[in-house]
Structure formats: C-alpha cells, structure tokens
Amino acid sequence: MNPLCLMEDVRKTFRMGENSVEVLKGIDLTVERGEIAAIMGVSGSGKSTLMNLIGCLDVPTSGRYLFAGREVLGLADDSLSELRNANIGFVFQSFYLLPYATVLENVLLPSLYRERAKDGAEERAVELLRLIGLEERIHFRPNRLSGGEQQRVAICRALMNDPELLLADEPTGQLDSRTASEIMNLLVAMNERGKTVIIVTHDPAIAAYANRIIRIKDGVIVDEQAD
Amino acid sequence: MKRTLLNLKIALRSLANFKLRTALAVLGVFFGTFSLIVVSNLSSSLAVKTAQEIDNLGTNLIVIVSGQLRRFGPSTSLISRSTNLKPSDAEAIAQSLPAAAQVSPSGFKAFPVRRGNTVLKAIAVNGVTANFSDVRNFQVAEGSPLTEEDDRLQRKVALIGRTTAEKLFGQENPVGKTILIWRVPFQVIGVTAEKGSDLAGNDQDNQIFVPLKTFLRNLVNKENVNIIYVQAVSEEAIGPLRGEIEGLLRLLHKIGKGKKDDFSVVDLKEVTALKSQAMDLITVLGRIAAAASFLIGALGILSIMILIVNERRVEIGIRRAVGSRKRDIVLQFLLESSFISVSGGAIGMATGLMMSLAIARILGYPVSISVLGLLAAFAASAASGILAGIYPSLKATTIHPIDIIRT
Ligand SMILES: Nc1ncnc2c1ncn2[C@@H]1O[C@H](COP(=O)(O)OP(=O)(O)OP(=O)(O)O)[C@@H](O)[C@H]1O
Ligand SMILES: [Mg+2]
Numbered sequence: 256m257n258p259l260c261l262m263e264d265v266r267k268t269f270r271m272g273e274n275s276v277e278v279l280k281g282i283d284l285t286v287e288r289g290e291i292a293a294i295m296g297v298s299g300s301g302k303s304t305l306m307n308l309i310g311c312l313d314v315p316t317s318g319r320y321l322f323a324g325r326e327v328l329g330l331a332d333d334s335l336s337e338l339r340n341a342n343i344g345f346v347f348q349s350f351y352l353l354p355y356a357t358v359l360e361n362v363l364l365p366s367l368y369r370e371r372a373k374d375g376a377e378e379r380a381v382e383l384l385r386l387i388g389l390e391e392r393i394h395f396r397p398n399r400l401s402g403g404e405q406q407r408v409a410i411c412r413a414l415m416n417d418p419e420l421l422l423a424d425e426p427t428g429q430l431d432s433r434t435a436s437e438i439m440n441l442l443v444a445m446n447e448r449g450k451t452v453i454i455v456t457h458d459p460a461i462a463a464y465a466n467r468i469i470r471i472k473d474g475v476i477v478d479e480q481a482d
Numbered sequence: 483m484k485r486t487l488l489n490l491k492i493a494l495r496s497l498a499n500f501k502l503r504t505a506l507a508v509l510g511v512f513f514g515t516f517s518l519i520v521v522s523n524l525s526s527s528l529a530v531k532t533a534q535e536i537d538n539l540g541t542n543l544i545v546i547v548s549g550q551l552r553r554f555g556p557s558t559s560l561i562s563r564s565t566n567l568k569p570s571d572a573e574a575i576a577q578s579l580p581a582a583a584q585v586s587p588s589g590f591k592a593f594p595v596r597r598g599n600t601v602l603k604a605i606a607v608n609g610v611t612a613n614f615s616d617v618r619n620f621q622v623a624e625g626s627p628l629t630e631e632d633d634r635l636q637r638k639v640a641l642i643g644r645t646t647a648e649k650l651f652g653q654e655n656p657v658g659k660t661i662l663i664w665r666v667p668f669q670v671i672g673v674t675a676e677k678g679s680d681l682a683g684n685d686q687d688n689q690i691f692v693p694l695k696t697f698l699r700n701l702v703n704k705e706n707v708n709i710i711y712v713q714a715v716s717e718e719a720i721g722p723l724r725g726e727i728e729g730l731l732r733l734l735h736k737i738g739k740g741k742k743d744d745f746s747v748v749d750l751k752e753v754t755a756l757k758s759q760a761m762d763l764i765t766v767l768g769r770i771a772a773a774a775s776f777l778i779g780a781l782g783i784l785s786i787m788i789l790i791v792n793e794r795r796v797e798i799g800i801r802r803a804v805g806s807r808k809r810d811i812v813l814q815f816l817l818e819s820s821f822i823s824v825s826g827g828a829i830g831m832a833t834g835l836m837m838s839l840a841i842a843r844i845l846g847y848p849v850s851i852s853v854l855g856l857l858a859a860f861a862a863s864a865a866s867g868i869l870a871g872i873y874p875s876l877k878a879t880t881i882h883p884i885d886i887i888r889t
Contacts, residue, residue: 303888312803312883333807340805347887351800355495360488365804367485412804424887 257324259420259451260286260309265318267304278304280474282318286453288419291446293465294455301474302455303424309453310343310422311335323419340368344413346423346442350405352397358384358408359393365415376415383411387441403434410441414450421445424455432460439464486817493818496794503786504822510779511826511866512833514772515859519834520841521768522855527838527847528761534848536750538677538686540619542583542717543750544724546571546710546731551746564744565706566735569694572611572710574734581723584713586610586617589697589704595690596662597650605646606689607663609697609707617711620691625657625672633693638700640668644676645688666700668692679846720749772862779823780866787819787874791881798878799886808879815878819871820864827863831856 267279278301286292286309296302307313308320311327314335320327322338330338344365352361359380366376384390387407389400397405406426413421423442427435443464446452454465462468470478497504548567572587588611592604608614612630615621622641632639640661647656647670656670677686698704712727714720724747731737731745791798798811806814835851842849 307884307887310803312887333809336802336805336807339803345803351796351887353492353797353800355797356492360492363488364801367488368801368805368807368810416805 257321258285259288259290259323260284261319261321262308262315263319265308265315265320267301267308267313268316278474279308279315282471282474282476284469284476286451288451289446289449290467291443291452291465292454292467292469293462294453294469294471295457295459295462296471297457300471302457302471305471306422306424306453306455310345310420311339312345336368337370340365341370341416342418342420344410344416344418344421346406346409346413346421346426348425348428350397350402350409350429352405352408352412354397357394357396358389358400361397361408362411362415364412369416380411380415383414384408387411401434402430403437406430406434406438407441410438410445414445419451421450421452422455423452425457426454427456427458427461435461489814490817490821493790493814493821496790497818497822499793500786500789503782503789507779507782507786507822508826508829510775510777510782511823511863512775512779512830514775514779514866515827515830515863516834516837517768517772517775518859518862519831519852519855520838521765521772522852522858523835523838523850524841524847525761525765526850526852526855527842527845528758530848530850532758538619539750540617540711540713542714542720543617544712544714544720544727545748545750546712546727547746547748548706548708549744549746550742551748565704566744567707567710568705569698569707571731571734572707575710575712575727575730578730579723579726581715581719581726582712583715584613584617584711586614586711586713587694587707588614588709588711589694589702589707590709591702593664593701595646595650597659600650602646602649607697607701608689608691609694609701610691611694614691614711617713620677621675622672623675624655625670627672628691628693633695636695636699637693638666638668638696639671639693641672641674641691642670643674643685643687643689645685646690647673649688663690663692664701720751724749776862776866779826779863780870783819783822783867783870784873786822787815787871788877790818791815791874791878795881796886798881799883802881803883803887811878812875815875816868816871819874820867823863823867823870824860827860830863831859834859 262282262284265279265282266277268275268277282305294302294305308315311322314328323342353364362380362383363376366373381390381393384393387410389404389407392400392404397408400408421442426442427438430438439461442452442454454461456462469476546567549564569587572585575582576585589609590606593607595602595605610628611633612628615627628639628641640663642656650656650661651659656673659670660667661670674687674691679685712723714723727747728743732743735744737743801811839849
C-alpha cells in the first residue's frame with residue numbers, strides 16, 4: 256500500500272510585493288497510514304506552512320506531493336475542496352467554531368459539503384459528541400463552552416466525515432496543561448482507532464504523545480526520530 | 483434542501499446583529515413591491531371597470547349631442563347650445579348610412595315626480611325610442627319594455643329605474659301604478675335592470691324613460707332632441723361612420739364651409755381612453771417609484787452583504803477548509819441576499835394586495851388582482867437580492883483559509 260502522504264523536494268515560496276520568501280526549501284517527507292507524528296520547530300520555521308501543504312489547504316510552489324497516491328500539484332480548487340472534505344480533518348489552535356451555529360451545527364458543517372448526502376449525518380454528529388462527553392451541550396453556542404470543550408467540538412467537526420488524516424496545528428496552544436493532556440489523549444485515542452494524526456507543536460510535552468517527531472528548521476527537515 | 487435550510491438558519495442568526503441595517507434594506511424592497519402591486523392591481527381594476535362601462539353604455543356606440551363640446555383633459559363640457567338636433571336627423575342617418583345599425587334619438591330633462599304623497603324633486607326623465615334598450619343596453623327587469631306603438635300613439639307610459647322605483651314605491655310592485663311627471667300622469671309599465679353608476683358617477687338606476695313623442699309633446703313641448711345614439715355595425719365601422727354622420731348633419735343643418743358645427747360627434751371609447759390615460763400616468767409614476775425603491779433596496783442589501791461577508795471571514799475560511807467549493811460559498815451568499823430581499827418583497831406583496839383591495843373598495847372599482855403584477859413584483863424583489871449579492875459573494879470566494887488561520 257502506498258503511503259498516505261509522500262513529499263519529494265517540496266518548496267514553497269511566498270511572494271510579498273516585489274520580493275519573495277522561500278519558506279520551505281526542499282522537504283522530503285513520508286507519512287504512513289496509522290502514524291501519529293509531531294512536527295516541531297521554532298516559531299517561523301515553516302511548521303504551519305508545511306501543515307497547510309499536507310492538508311491541501313495550499314499547494315507547493317514546486318516538488319511532488321502525493322496524497323493517498325494522488326498528485327496534488329495541479330489539482331483544481333474544487334478538487335482540492337473535495338479532497339479535504341472527504342479525507343482530512345483540521346484542528347486549529349483557536350478552535351474556529353462558527354459563533355452563530357450551535358455545537359451540533361458546527362460538527363455537522365463538513366457533512367454539508369459532502370459529494371453525496373448521507374443519511375444519518377445528524378445521528379453521527381450526536382454520537383461523536385456523546386463519545387467526548389458533550390451530548391448535554393449540543394444546542395449551546397460555542398461562546399458558552401470552555402476552551403477545552405470548544406476544542407473537543409472542533410475535533411468532532413474534524414472527525415465528522417470520517418477522514419483518514421487528522422491535522423492539528425498547535426491544538427493545545429490556548430489550553431492549560433490539564434486540558435491539553437485531555438485533548439492529546441483524545442487525539443491518541445483517535446489514532447488508536449485508525450486515524451493518521453499529525454500534530455504541529457513547539458512543546459516537547461505535547462510532542463511526547465507522538466510516536467515520531469519531525470523537526471524542521473529554516474524550511475528543511477533537520478532530523479527525524481522515532482520513539 | 484436540508485443543508486440549505488441549515489445554512490440559512492445560521493445566516494439569520496448572524497443577521498440579527500444588524501437588525502436596523504437589515505430592516506432598512508428590507509424596507510426598500512418592501513416599498514418597491516408594494517407600489518408595483520398597488521399600481522398594477524389598480525390599473526387592472528380600472529381596465530375591468532372601463533370595459534364594464536363601455537359594455538354598459540352599449541357596444542360600438544357613437545353619440546351625437548346638440549351644440550359644441552369642448553374637451554379639456556378628461557372632462558368635457560358643452561360650450562354652446564343648439565336646438566337644431568331633430569328626430570328627423572336620426573331618421574336620415576338610419577336611412578342613408580348603412581354603417582349605422584341602429585339610431586336612437588333621445589331628449590332628457592329633470593322633472594319633479596310624484597306618487598301619492600311622495601315627491602321627488604328632480605328626476606332625469608328621458609324621451610326614448612323603442613330601440614334604446616338595445617342601443618344603450620338597458621334591459622327590463624320587471625314588466626314590459628317600451629314599444630314603437632307606445633311612441634307612435636304617444637302613450638303616457640313609463641319605464642323607471644330601480645332606485646326611482648324604491649324611492650317611489652318602496653317594496654311595492656310599481657308595474658301598473660300611476661305616477662305624476664310634472665303634471666302629467668304616466669302609467670309605470672316596467673322597471674329597468676340595475677346598471678350602477680356611469681363614468682361620471684351618476685346613478686343610472688335613478689331615472690325614468692318615456693316614449694320620445696310623449697316626452698316632446700306632453701312634457702317639454704319642443705321639436706328637438708338632446709342626443710342621438712348611433713350603434714355602428716362593427717367596431718371598425720365607428721371611425722368612418724363618424725365622418726359620414728358629420729357630413730350628413732352639416733348638409734341637413736345647412737352649415738357652410740368654414741362654419742362651426744352645431745353638434746358634436748363623440749366616440750365613447752375616446753372618453754374612456756382619456757380616463758385610462760390618467761391611469762397610465764399613475765402607473766408610470768408608480769413604476770418609477772417602484773424602480774427607485776428596488777434600487778435603494780438593492781443598494782441597502784449590497785452594503786449589508788459586504789458587511790456580513792467581512793464579519794464572517796472566519797466562517798468562510800473554515801467552510802472552505804472543511805471542503806466547501808467556491809460555488810458553494812457564492813450560492814450561500816446569493817441565497818442569503820435573495821432571502822433578505824424576497825422576505826421584504828413578500829411583506830410588500832401582502833400589504834400591497836391589502837392596500838389595492840382597500841383602494842378598489844373606496845373607489846367602487848371591481849377587484850382585479852393582476853397576476854402579472856404579482857409575478858413582476860416577486861421577480862423584481864428576487865432579482866434585486868440576487869444582483870446585490872453578486873459582488874459580495876464573489877468577494878467572499880477570495881477569502882482563503884490559510885489567510886484566516888494565520889491570524
Ligand atoms: N501567506 C504567507 N505570505 C507571506 N509569508 C508567509 C505566509 N505564510 C507564512 N509566511 C512566512 O513564512 C514563515 C513561516 O511561517 P509559518 O507560519 O509556517 O511558521 P510556524 O513555524 O508555523 O511559526 P509559529 O510557530 O509561529 O506558528 C514566516 O516567516 C511567515 O512570515
Ligand atoms: Mg504556526
């Protein structure tokens with residue numbers, strides 16, 4: 256079976272007016288199915304940029320990126336949307352729940368854009384929320400939830416379409432250490448259920464939950480180690 | 483569908499943050515549909531009313547009045563009188579102009595009418611020929627019509643209108659009873675069918691018809707009539723027939739070249755046309771007002787949609803991240819903007835309908851709902867929402883998730 260993500264000499268350049276900055280300078284990376292990996296590096300090293308490329312939110316300037324065997328470079332915007340919708344779930348540092356939608360509606364969001372509407376989307380959303388212990392809050396607005404609860408809702412949203420890959424960019428950045436470990440345990444549990452999980456962090460305690468650490472410095476992977 | 487409703491629900495909650503602005507935007511569309519509906523229903527009511535009145539007057543009717551008419555806008559007035567119009571003119575028209583199907587000369591004057599102790603001070607009394615019920619479309623509801631024999635023998639018989647009958651007789655059956663017109667006793671032989679009011683608003687059921695000869699000899703003691711009704715054989719014949727009548731009457735009345743006529747020929751369609759011209763003007767003004775309102779509404783919706791798109795940048799970025807395509811975003815915001823405008827339009831349509839019903843009632847017009855007007859109002863409100871939503875929704879697609887999650 257081919258790896259879930261395969262990057263070869265991936266580069267990313269941002270154009271800022273007249274000058275351009277090369278943020279990623281040749282990334283070679285393989286992520287196998289079922290892995291739980293952490294991307295580490297100092298601020299500005301290009302972690303989030305790499306993560307956006309892995310998640311098909313953005314496309315490389317050059318290089319090769321195969322997601323589940325499929326070439327991402329050159330895909331049309333609509334195809335990228337469909338690929339994200341079906342295969343990738345995102346968790347962000349600042350949760351990014353829709354303030355005007357209820358907890359349940361937030362979790363349902365990815366199902367609204369599924370190619371084929373599936374019956375039972377709502378049942379699945381409720382079931383996910385029940386699993387993480389928020390079934391009492393399904394009709395709340397996000398602003399009535401604590402940070403940890405909001406991040407759990409965001410994880411449910413990421414899981415809604417049953418994606419293969421979960422991407423979390425500093426998922427615990429706004430949480431205290433106890434809540435952070437709850438969230439990490441949840442991500443590990445999802446990994447144990449078969450999801451591939453990639454976490455961006457600069458906190459070694461968080462990275463310790465992963466079974467592989469990818470270190471990035473100045474746009475290149477400097478050192479890969481497995482636990 | 484379920485998905486669309488869910489998105490709309492979320493959008494409505496975010497709209498609640500801009501209640502005043504939304505209300506103002508909705509108000510524009512509201513006024514637009516309101517005036518469109520009112521104007522289109524009124525003009526369609528008027529069209530029905532006019533058709534009814536023309537029918538009431540008699541089909542393909544040309545009217546010859548003695549003296550000269552001056553027309554000023556929609557109103558006409560007699561500026562000179564003449565006693566030259568005679569029953570013999572009517573006979574000449576009937577005999578020499580084949581386009582004239584029926585000719586009915588008629589005189590009228592107001593007389594006091596009495597029955598027992600009931601006195602009506604001034605009731606219009608018409609001297610008419612037997613064919614007038616055909617020409618003027620007056621049917622007899624009870625009793626019998628006037629006949630040629632009644633006219634020839636100068637019988638003192640009368641047909642009375644429903645209103646007059648009620649005033650004089652109450653619930654009693656007037657047929658066979660005697661009334662005094664001025665000082666002359668007449669026997670009531672029938673009651674005309676109800677016609678309502680004419681173009682000028684006069685109650686056509688409050689008048690009396692007697693044989694023309696009786697009228698001329700026994701009531702006014704004159705030789706001349708006030709009016710000759712001519713029914714043309716067809717609608718197309720009306721125009722040429724008018725000219726023929728004018729020529730014939732000038733000849734009979736010995737009016738030399740360059741001299742003014744002592745009569746006027748009126749096509750009744752022209753009179754009603756003048757009235758609908760006034761309505762056309764109102765319609766045009768109403769449409770301009772509607773267009774202006776829609777424009778204001780659309781601009782209001784445009785501004786609020788720009789605001790909404792800005793306010794919901796994060797939402798848009800996240801929707802894109804979880805897999806919405808650009809066209810899903812465009813569709814969502816077009817739907818929101820047209821929802822705003824169509825809800826304003828729906829309120830405008832409902833109140834416009836009620837308003838036009840009320841106006842029709844007050845003016846005594848028949849109620850006629852213009853389906854075309856309803857469709858146009860709906861289309862215009864939907865269109866102003868969609869048009870106003872195009873720019874903001876396209877702008878929304880330029881929001882990229884990576885720009886959102888970087889901040
Ligand atoms: N869209 C963009 N346009 C221009 N420059 C960008 C863009 N995205 C990232 N950069 C630049 O690329 C570099 C790497 O950014 P990135 O967000 O990947 O860093 P990071 O490792 O995630 O940092 P942090 O730990 O602070 O989140 C930074 O210098 C940033 O300014
Ligand atoms: Mg980052």
